[in-house]
Amino acid sequence: MRTNQDVCPANQDQKPPAPFLAGQPGCGVHRVWLVDDDDEFRRLLGQLLNTVRGMRCPRGFAAPELLLSALQEETPPETILLDVHLRHRNGIDFIRPIRALAPGTRVIMLSTFYDSEHARRALHAGAYRFLVKTSSIGEIVQQILEN
Numbered sequence: 166m167r168t169n170q171d172v173c174p175a176n177q178d179q180k181p182p183a184p185f186l187a188g189q190p191g192c193g194v195h196r197v198w199l200v201d202d203d204d205e206f207r208r209l210l211g212q213l214l215n216t217v218r219g220m221r222c223p224r225g226f227a228a229p230e231l232l233l234s235a236l237q238e239e240t241p242p243e244t245i246l247l248d249v250h251l252r253h254r255n256g257i258d259f260i261r262p263i264r265a266l267a268p269g270t271r272v273i274m275l276s277t278f279y280d281s282e283h284a285r286r287a288l289h290a291g292a293y294r295f296l297v298k299t300s301s302i303g304e305i306v307q308q309i310l311e312n
Contacts (some may be wrong), residue, residue, distance in 0.1 A: 196242035199225040199258075199310060201275070206298070213227050213302045220306065222312065229259040234307045241267035244293075245272070249276040249283055257283065260290040267269050273308060 168230070197214055199222060201207040207225045216224040226232045229251060245263060246254045260272050271293035276283060284295040294308050 180243050187298070193219075195220045195244065196312065197222045197244045197246060198232065198235075198242045198257065199246045200227075200229050200251070201246075201248040202227050203248075209304075210305075214306070217302075220309070229254065229256060229263075233259070233262055236263065236266040241270045243261055244271045245271075245275060246275055246305075246309075247279075248293075249274055249287070257287045257292075258273055260287065260292050264291045271309075 176205065197220060199207050199211055201210075207227070211225050213220040214220055224235065226235070230295045232245070232247075245267075247259065248262070256274060257294070260274075263272055264269065272291065273294045273296060274287045274292045274295055275298050276284075277298055279295075279297050288297050296305060296308060300308075
């Protein structure tokens, strides 16, 4: 039973807009998990990511501890989008434990505003990227898929 986590619902009826078509046929699906304490933001971003061809957001978590628990029991996703400001916690503090459980998973930090100190700390801790939440879905997808 999933009481403390969300499943990012896919919108099966909506076709992805042309600029957001990602992934190549036969290359598999890029899975993304979200960690954000804002339920509405997490739901909306998950829905948007599910419209991207070749990408799926099957899991969302309101707290990083729930993510860590899932990483111990499940196959990690290719990318985790992690909020910097989580109620009484700082998402940056969870980068190293995430990387210890899922060394091949990219952690991309999301923040409401750009803070160079937070960005520096996040990248030093092992984050792949640092993005602001006002980034377009196209930019977020590009950063997720960029090698």
